[in-house]
Amino acid sequence: MFERELVIVGGGPAGMEAATSAHKSGVRDILLLERDQYLGGILNQCIHPGFGIEHFKEVLTGPEYADRVIKQVTSMPEIEVSLRSFAVHLTKDKVLTFMKPGILENVKAKALIMATGCRERTREMIHIPGTRPAGVFPAGLAQKLINIEGFLPGKEVVIVGSGDIGLIMARRFLLEGAKVKAVIEIQKKSRGLLRNIVQCIDDFDIPMYFSHKVSNIYGRNRVEKVSVIKVDDDFNELADSYFEIECDTVLISVGLIPENELIEMAGVEIDKKTNTPITEEVNKTSIPGLFVCGNSFKVYDIADSVSRDSAIAGELAAEYLRSLK
Amino acid sequence: MNAYDIIVIGGGVVGTSIARELSRYKLRIGLLEKEEELAFGVSKSNSGIIHPGTQNPTDSLKGKLCVQGNKLTRKICKELGVVFKEVGELIVAFDDSGMEELMRLKKEGEELGVPKLEIVDSAWLKKNEPNLSDKAAGALYAPTAGIISPYRFAYDLGENAAKNGVEIHLLTEVQNINLIPENSTAEKYRFEVSTSKGSFRARYLINAAGLFADEISKMAGIDNFKITPRKGEEFLLDKNDEHMTDHLLFPLPTKTSKGVLVIKTSDGNPMIGPTAKEVEDKEDLSTTDEGLEKVLSSVRKMIPTINSNDIIAYFAGLRPASGHDFIVRYEDKVPGLINVAGIQSPGLTAAPAIALMVRDLLKKNGLTLRRKIFFHRHRRKTVHLFAVPLSETEKLVKKDAAYGDIVCRCEMVSAKEVTDAIARGAKTLDGIKFRTRAQAGRCHGGFCTTRLLRILADETGKKVIDITKRGPGSEIVKKDRRDV
Ligand SMILES: Cc1cc2nc3c(=O)[nH]c(=O)nc-3n(C[C@H](O)[C@H](O)[C@H](O)COP(=O)(O)OP(=O)(O)OC[C@H]3O[C@@H](n4cnc5c(N)ncnc54)[C@H](O)[C@@H]3O)c2cc1C
Ligand SMILES: Cc1cc2nc3c(=O)[nH]c(=O)nc-3n(C[C@H](O)[C@H](O)[C@H](O)COP(=O)(O)OP(=O)(O)OC[C@H]3O[C@@H](n4cnc5c(N)ncnc54)[C@H](O)[C@@H]3O)c2cc1C
Numbered sequence: 001m002f003e004r005e006l007v008i009v010g011g012g013p014a015g016m017e018a019a020t021s022a023h024k025s026g027v028r029d030i031l032l033l034e035r036d037q038y039l040g041g042i043l044n045q046c047i048h049p050g051f052g053i054e055h056f057k058e059v060l061t062g063p064e065y066a067d068r069v070i071k072q073v074t075s076m077p078e079i080e081v082s083l084r085s086f087a088v089h090l091t092k093d094k095v096l097t098f099m100k101p102g103i104l105e106n107v108k109a110k111a112l113i114m115a116t117g118c119r120e121r122t123r124e125m126i127h128i129p130g131t132r133p134a135g136v137f138p139a140g141l142a143q144k145l146i147n148i149e150g151f152l153p154g155k156e157v158v159i160v161g162s163g164d165i166g167l168i169m170a171r172r173f174l175l176e177g178a179k180v181k182a183v184i185e186i187q188k189k190s191r192g193l194l195r196n197i198v199q200c201i202d203d204f205d206i207p208m209y210f211s212h213k214v215s216n217i218y219g220r221n222r223v224e225k226v227s228v229i230k231v232d233d234d235f236n237e238l239a240d241s242y243f244e245i246e247c248d249t250v251l252i253s254v255g256l257i258p259e260n261e262l263i264e265m266a267g268v269e270i271d272k273k274t275n276t277p278i279t280e281e282v283n284k285t286s287i288p289g290l291f292v293c294g295n296s297f298k299v300y301d302i303a304d305s306v307s308r309d310s311a312i313a314g315e316l317a318a319e320y321l322r323s324l325k
Numbered sequence: 326m327n328a329y330d331i332i333v334i335g336g337g338v339v340g341t342s343i344a345r346e347l348s349r350y351k352l353r354i355g356l357l358e359k360e361e362e363l364a365f366g367v368s369k370s371n372s373g374i375i376h377p378g379t380q381n382p383t384d385s386l387k388g389k390l391c392v393q394g395n396k397l398t399r400k401i402c403k404e405l406g407v408v409f410k411e412v413g414e415l416i417v418a419f420d421d422s423g424m425e426e427l428m429r430l431k432k433e434g435e436e437l438g439v440p441k442l443e444i445v446d447s448a449w450l451k452k453n454e455p456n457l458s459d460k461a462a463g464a465l466y467a468p469t470a471g472i473i474s475p476y477r478f479a480y481d482l483g484e485n486a487a488k489n490g491v492e493i494h495l496l497t498e499v500q501n502i503n504l505i506p507e508n509s510t511a512e513k514y515r516f517e518v519s520t521s522k523g524s525f526r527a528r529y530l531i532n533a534a535g536l537f538a539d540e541i542s543k544m545a546g547i548d549n550f551k552i553t554p555r556k557g558e559e560f561l562l563d564k565n566d567e568h569m570t571d572h573l574l575f576p577l578p579t580k581t582s583k584g585v586l587v588i589k590t591s592d593g594n595p596m597i598g599p600t601a602k603e604v605e606d607k608e609d610l611s612t613t614d615e616g617l618e619k620v621l622s623s624v625r626k627m628i629p630t631i632n633s634n635d636i637i638a639y640f641a642g643l644r645p646a647s648g649h650d651f652i653v654r655y656e657d658k659v660p661g662l663i664n665v666a667g668i669q670s671p672g673l674t675a676a677p678a679i680a681l682m683v684r685d686l687l688k689k690n691g692l693t694l695r696r697k698i699f700f701h702r703h704r705r706k707t708v709h710l711f712a713v714p715l716s717e718t719e720k721l722v723k724k725d726a727a728y729g730d731i732v733c734r735c736e737m738v739s740a741k742e743v744t745d746a747i748a749r750g751a752k753t754l755d756g757i758k759f760r761t762r763a764q765a766g767r768c769h770g771g772f773c774t775t776r777l778l779r780i781l782a783d784e785t786g787k788k789v790i791d792i793t794k795r796g797p798g799s800e801i802v803k804k805d806r807r808d809v
Binding site for chain 2: 035100101102130131138150
């Protein structure tokens with residue numbers, strides 16, 4: 001076991017911003033752990049423009065936004081970046097266990113910032129009945145398959161949910177030559193940003209059904225079709241409105257869940273509904289010196305706000321470390 | 326042409342149990358399975374309970390084989406390194422007439438030879454099962470009930486059988502069976518089995534084809550039973566609920582099923598289900614809204630706090646029922662044919678006992694059984710990081726760096742476990758999931774799928790576009806963007 005002033009878990013925009021901001025506030029011993037083989041987090045797979053308008057006053061793609069922040073991180077030699085490093089265990093005394101190929105390490109952090117992002121809600125969490133064939137993807141996974149791995153997951157797509165990821169993926173599939181047959185949203189309106197609705201759906205004439213839900217998924221080996229039904233204000237099904245759409249792919253875009261299993265393991269009080277730490281103040285938790293920022297603190301719409309708020313986590317950690325001396 | 330003394334049709338837990346048992350003897354054995362991997366039939370979708378033997382009629386074959394199977398399974402699990410947890414079960418009653426019913430179940434169980442049965446009262450339940458509804462009046466406690474991972478059990482049986490010489494043919498669907506007239510060959514082959522992968526000959530044919538056992542039997546000339554699928558939907562809950570109960574919880578049984586249960590599973594996630602509904606289609610594995618509602622309303626009578634938001638996965642299995650009991654018989658009208666059919670619940674539990682019964686039937690009907698000098702009884706236990714403490718993980722990582730390369734975040738599965746699973750026979754994403762738990766956690770593959778595709782492609786030499794979820798037709802991606 002070794003000791004570190006500040007350990008940060010997660011190398012997305014949140015973790016990186018927290019690192020540079022702690023550095024600017026005087027912390028000189030920082031370890032940044034990222035489980036992937038590169039920094040940037042979810043930004044790496046968001047190759048569309050629409051990032052940085054507030055933070056950099058420029059329209060950037062996700063990877064361009066990430067690059068700028070990565071440059072800041074690597075310009076500060078006191079921030080040690082450890083890639084392919086997966087945090088797997090945390091105690092209330094801030095002893096963190098992480099693994100990388102060939103290594104299992106325990107590090108005792110004086111201050112700790114968790115910036116582990118979100119995971120996607122799944123088809124199972126919204127209980128869509130039917131079969132379980134290949135071709136049902138969380139939308140973010142489909143995005144990664146196309147933009148990072150270089151594979152087209154399907155050719156005839158129905159999207160469940162009209163959150164930003166779903167909207168962006170509708171356009172992405174279209175540009176790849178696939179057919180997007182419908183976006184099905186159970187609410188009366190979209191949770192997505194207006195610009196995404198206009199630029200990703202309206203501009204391409206993709207049929208969008210509000211107050212509708214996918215009531216069943218069919219297909220033995222691969223998705224063959226879905227059934228769709230209209231719902232009333234209380235989400236009761238309106239039987240006469242039933243129809244079917246043939247497709248080979250269903251994308252699930254029904255929201256994100258902050259990843260906070262590690263701090264929960266350490267004993268931080270978690271709001272079961274949102275899976276976020278219960279706290280009055282931004283980035284703080286019930287354990288002193290343990291902070292959470294970015295999408296694991298709360299689900300943000302845009303990366304710019306993540307960067308803005310995560311800088312505060314770096315300052316809070318620096319302040320906490322000073323108070324120990 | 327492939328010629329065997331014995332062909333086993335079906336690579337579920339019953340077929341693999343039979344194959345392993347017979348591999349102790351000097352016999353040439355082939356196992357034919359239509360799916361790409363073993364255990365992709367009924368044996369992958371069940372409750373994973375090694376039943377004690379209660380809730381069976383005293384004169385039934387399934388009751389007898391269940392009691393015997395419960396004992397045998399423990400021994401085989403030890404030999405193969407499969408985790409068996411003896412968690413015990415409680416059949417819960419809510420009123421006086423229910424308590425009387427428990428007395429009857431206890432008496433019947435004891436008649437069948439189920440050990441250590443005990444009636445416990447509400448005070449016992451409050452102490453030992455604090456989340457149980459306080460309306461519970463008492464329960465029948467069967468401490469010998471256990472849990473295992475059903476698919477890993479079948480895989481390990483298959484692997485061990487193969488190690489002992491059984492030849493396993495996958496993606497090999499039996500399409501036709503011809504009876505070879507007597508004396509036409511010196512080796513006395515009686516059956517010519519045509520499959521999607523060519524023809525096979527056998528002296529003895531064991532039909533363990535699960536839902537399709539009636540069709541296989543018909544191909545061989547015996548048309549005296551019908552398999553009626555009875556669907557069971559099951560819903561898995563988040564690992565956080567692992568300690569919601571300490572025992573398996575059963576309501577009083579109905580005529581056709583043991584009722585909807587609160588189940589502990591061998592990897593930790595609790596499960597609720599199954600329903601019981603007859604269906605027509607032998608491939609109808611869909612889950613339904615009604616099924617979910619039925620399960621929730623039933624289990625909440627026992628554990629009122631069960632939260633539907635904790636559901637992380639669900640599936641359906643089809644019980645291959647033929648009447649109320651198992652069929653395990655030598656067909657005198659077609660010498661050499663043994664039908665093992667109607668193996669509904671408790672078929673997982675009974676499988677090792679069924680295997681012994683099949684062995685005895687073969688012996689009785691003219692097959693000479695000579696033991697091999699060396700039978701590989703043991704199998705090295707598979708490593709699962711999720712099942713060992715971090716101190717042990719540390720040692721493993723030092724031994725092999727790839728144990729430190731975490732692939733699945735929810736269940737903590739390393740690259741090493743995945744490549745091992747592939748080396749042991751996993752060919753599909755589902756095969757990896759069942760063996761390692763990667764994709765089986767709360768994010769359901771959102772994180773690890775891309776990495777698993779790459780590892781599978783690297784290890785098998787396949788292209789990513791050819792990798793499937795569970796066999797041909799279930800390819801994951803449709804196009805490689807670099808191919809134009
Ligand atoms: C499809 C999509 C479209 C978007 N479009 C826009 C847009 O147009 N404009 C905009 O401004 N924003 C957009 N966003 C939002 C923005 O990308 C996110 O808000 C932002 O990336 C969140 O940053 P984060 O650092 O909190 O999380 P992430 O970027 O998810 O980073 C978390 C990091 O933590 C690492 N990690 C997690 N757990 C561990 C562990 N146990 N050990 C080690 N490392 C770990 C992860 O690998 C990851 O790198 C979009 C997001 C998506 C998904
Ligand atoms: C919901 C549910 C819950 C259950 N819970 C329990 C429990 O808790 N405890 C318990 O003891 N039992 C339980 N059971 C019962 C148990 O799962 C079955 O009895 C057992 O799995 C049957 O195994 P099998 O090998 O006979 O069938 P299968 O696993 O279906 O094996 C038959 C194999 O034959 C193959 N096959 C079929 N046709 C052909 C062909 N033409 N050519 C080649 N191969 C072919 C199939 O692909 C299949 O792999 C449950 C069952 C269900 C459905």
